[in-house]
Amino acid sequence: MTYRLAVAVEAPQYSGLGGPLDYLSELPLPPGTLVRVPLGRREVPGLVWDAPAEAAETGRPPLSDDALRPVAQVFTALPPLGDAWRDLVAFTAAYYQRGLGEVALSVLPPELRKLDDTKLARRIARLRKALEQGGADAADADEDDGDGLEPADPANPAAAAPPRPAGHANEPPALTPDQQAAVEAVTAAASDGTFLLHGVTGSGKTEVYLQAAAHTLAAGRQALVLVPEINLTPQLEARFAERFKGRRLVSLHSGLTPAQRLKHWLMAHLGLADLVLGTRLAVFAPLPRLGLIVVDEEHDPSYKQQEGARYSARDLAVYRGRLERAPVLLGSATPSLESWHRAQQGRYKRLDLASRIGGGVLPQVRLVDMNLLPRTHGVTVALSPQLVDALRERLALGEQSLLFLNRRGYAPVLHCTECGWKSGCPHCSAWRVFHRGDRTLRCHHCGFTERVPRACPQCGNLDLQPLGRGTERLEEQIAQALPAARVARIDADTTRAAGALQERLAAVHAGEVDVLVGTQMVAKGHDFRRITLVAAVNPDSALFASDFRAPERLFALLMQAAGRAGRDARQAARSQMWLQTWHPTHPLYAALRRHDFESFAASQLAERESAGLPPYTHLALLRAEARTPEAASAFLDDAAACANEFPEAEQVLVYPAVPPPVARVADVERMQMLVESPSRAALQRLLAQWLPKLHALRAAHKGLIRWAVDVDPLGI
DNA sequence: AGCACGCCGACT
DNA sequence: GTCGGCGTGCTC
Numbered sequence: 001m002t003y004r005l006a007v008a009v010e011a012p013q014y015s016g017l018g019g020p021l022d023y024l025s026e027l028p029l030p031p032g033t034l035v036r037v038p039l040g041r042r043e044v045p046g047l048v049w050d051a052p053a054e055a056a057e058t059g060r061p062p063l064s065d066d067a068l069r070p071v072a073q074v075f076t077a078l079p080p081l082g083d084a085w086r087d088l089v090a091f092t093a094a095y096y097q098r099g100l101g102e103v104a105l106s107v108l109p110p111e112l113r114k115l116d117d118t119k120l121a122r123r124i125a126r127l128r129k130a131l132e133q134g135g136a137d138a139a140d141a142d143e144d145d146g147d148g149l150e151p152a153d154p155a156n157p158a159a160a161a162p163p164r165p166a167g168h169a170n171e172p173p174a175l176t177p178d179q180q181a182a183v184e185a186v187t188a189a190a191s192d193g194t195f196l197l198h199g200v201t202g203s204g205k206t207e208v209y210l211q212a213a214a215h216t217l218a219a220g221r222q223a224l225v226l227v228p229e230i231n232l233t234p235q236l237e238a239r240f241a242e243r244f245k246g247r248r249l250v251s252l253h254s255g256l257t258p259a260q261r262l263k264h265w266l267m268a269h270l271g272l273a274d275l276v277l278g279t280r281l282a283v284f285a286p287l288p289r290l291g292l293i294v295v296d297e298e299h300d301p302s303y304k305q306q307e308g309a310r311y312s313a314r315d316l317a318v319y320r321g322r323l324e325r326a327p328v329l330l331g332s333a334t335p336s337l338e339s340w341h342r343a344q345q346g347r348y349k350r351l352d353l354a355s356r357i358g359g360g361v362l363p364q365v366r367l368v369d370m371n372l373l374p375r376t377h378g379v380t381v382a383l384s385p386q387l388v389d390a391l392r393e394r395l396a397l398g399e400q401s402l403l404f405l406n407r408r409g410y411a412p413v414l415h416c417t418e419c420g421w422k423s424g425c426p427h428c429s430a431w432r433v434f435h436r437g438d439r440t441l442r443c444h445h446c447g448f449t450e451r452v453p454r455a456c457p458q459c460g461n462l463d464l465q466p467l468g469r470g471t472e473r474l475e476e477q478i479a480q481a482l483p484a485a486r487v488a489r490i491d492a493d494t495t496r497a498a499g500a501l502q503e504r505l506a507a508v509h510a511g512e513v514d515v516l517v518g519t520q521m522v523a524k525g526h527d528f529r530r531i532t533l534v535a536a537v538n539p540d541s542a543l544f545a546s547d548f549r550a551p552e553r554l555f556a557l558l559m560q561a562a563g564r565a566g567r568d569a570r571q572a573a574r575s576q577m578w579l580q581t582w583h584p585t586h587p588l589y590a591a592l593r594r595h596d597f598e599s600f601a602a603s604q605l606a607e608r609e610s611a612g613l614p615p616y617t618h619l620a621l622l623r624a625e626a627r628t629p630e631a632a633s634a635f636l637d638d639a640a641a642c643a644n645e646f647p648e649a650e651q652v653l654v655y656p657a658v659p660p661p662v663a664r665v666a667d668v669e670r671m672q673m674l675v676e677s678p679s680r681a682a683l684q685r686l687l688a689q690w691l692p693k694l695h696a697l698r699a700a701h702k703g704l705i706r707w708a709v710d711v712d713p714l715g716i
Numbered sequence: 717a718g719c720a721c722g723c724c725g726a727c728t
Numbered sequence: 729g730t731c732g733g734c735g736t737g738c739t740c
Contacts, residue, residue, distance in 0.1 A: 009740085011717065023740065039739055039740080040718075040719065040720080041739085042719070042739090
């Protein structure tokens with residue numbers, strides 16, 4: 001007896017390989033079984049999907065049995081991926097317009113494809129044995145997983161975590177009434193649905209996550225906790241590990257070694273881990289007893305994957321929660337306007353944490369009007385005297401300050417005072433950034449790096465001057481203004497080495513730093529206890545950016561940065577957030593001053609509605625890359641013409657192709673075209689018909705390098 | 717995407 | 729005479 005199987009194979013969506021292909025098998029393999037199948041002249045991984053589709057569904061005539069090839073290899077050691085998991089993958093593939101197998105196989109641990117059934121069986125057996133013998137912590141004691149490459153301690157939670165008040169670490173603290181209400185709502189019997197937990201930094205969102213997870217675990221189910229960035233996992237991991245001693249907690253993110261990632265994934269899939277904590281890719285962790293999904297800092301742009309299947313892990317978490325009847329808890333001090341809007345519509349249940357716990361208050365926001373500063377040689381100083389005085393004051397008190405500037409390097413441009421030459425990148429339409437530390441000019445888009453020229457390459461003038469300022473220069477200026485201060489800088493440049501970030505954070509926690517200078521890296525999540533002053537040195541640039549989401553991002557970033565100050569209630573009353581601005585009357589700053597997310601959100605939503613932007617409309621972005629801008633435009637123009645022939649075009653608006661803010665990167669010209677519709681369904685239908693035509697269209701465009709569609713794009 | 721087959725230029 | 733350029737076409 002032979003059976004016919006539909007198998008999702010690892011191949012792109014093109015040429016009709018997007019859906020499952022039919023194969024033969026001696027055994028009736030259940031859906032979700034991992035296999036290897038022949039495809040053309042090679043053998044590729046695949047996942048048994050379901051019974052073969054009928055001809056009527058696929059529109060293709062059925063192939064006779066003798067046209068089918070048998071499955072090459074079956075992974076019997078791996079329990080089949082569940083129905084809900086496959087549903088999630090199928091939805092992702094359809095919604096983000098990618099191949100089924102492409103999505104399915106890309107969200108499995110890469111290490112899996114390197115093994116055969118025997119090796120996999122051995123690993124699983126070893127894992128089970130280690131867990132039985134060593135109890136809960138055996139997972140990480142088991143070092144030899146075939147690679148022997150577990151790093152010494154890439155993210156030692158203890159080193160990253162700030163010192164916590166000593167006491168009964170295992171005992172949950174008493175909840176405020178708000179927290180109590182939130183936990184009860186999420187954990188109510190038969191609870192499902194999506195909850196938006198809105199609370200400022202320090203209002204105790206994490207405690208709500210912890211206690212909601214405790215309920216889930218007590219009910220014998222698994223909890224999934226998503227965080228935006230790898231950097232934030234150690235801290236949260238430490239808190240969960242501390243609370244849930246005796247439970248098995250695994251992390252899942254791209255910073256793990258391949259062997260670790262496979263092990264942690266297996267522990268989730270086999271039901272051996274109770275808690276999974278990870279970045280966006282963890283939304284696909286198979287969890288047989290999923291009972292709760294937490295998305296921390298749900299507004300964070302990092303949840304959107306920016307290549308391949310461009311999925312939003314937050315949106316998929318919500319979808320998955322519905323599928324698996326598990327409550328989804330989205331937490332943020334500054335929710336995304338999409339989530340906020342849904343809460344207003346009643347589709348999400350809003351839970352508010354009104355104040356900081358321990359009676360802490362939010363830092364006072366002070367605006368420095370840069371227009372009022374004296375100019376020397378027509379240039380205003382980067383640091384206002386008022387701010388320098390405030391920093392000096394903190395220094396005298398032995399308190400810490402944090403200066404936030406979202407620009408690394410010494411200066412964004414170098415220029416010649418004689419002929420006006422500027423340090424452009426020869427391969428990109430962008431400036432090369434002057435890095436003084438290693439005397440280089442570096443392009444942050446393509447990586448092209450050269451030593452700083454001694455003289456102007458155009459006229460030979462020796463006087464090359466930096467224009468503007470980055471964190472490197474800010475650090476230098478602080479050191480000049482406050483010679484006694486111990487200054488530390490945290491940005492991508494100073495934390496490149498393994499463990500460098502943890503080391504620097506530890507120094508801050510230990511009080512070895514007076515002034516911390518950094519990019520948005522330091523604004524996010526880190527729990528600094530002794531900082532009483534936070535300053536945004538130059539936040540204005542995002543105020544008038546062309547991206548309609550720029551104000552939302554700026555508000556979130558500044559709120560988050562402000563949250564770094566006064567986390568210790570004893571100092572909260574004195575803590576301040578300084579903003580140096582040329583636009584002191586801007587409504588965004590006015591709202592920030594009052595810590596008033598609600599009125600900011602209301603005004604932004606009103607603008608979005610009148611401009612016909614998300615969340616009131618739905619967007620997709622078609623991007624094209626080519627040797628010349630003309631070739632990229634030509635493809636997009638043809639694509640637009642093609643789109644307008646579909647019946648859905650009535651409900652869909654296709655905008656003209658425009659270059660993105662940085663049009664050329666690494667000698668590739670980019671153009672993009674926005675597609676907008678008030679109806680998500682109409683947009684989806686159009687995309688589904690459109691993409692196959694675009695694959696065909698590609699052949700007619702020689703200069704085209706690649707194209708891609710981004711559903712629900714973040715930046716436009 | 718891979719990986720073929722296929723038909724025209726400079727080399728051991 | 730071959731090695732090899734990458735142009736079209738197929739993979740259940």
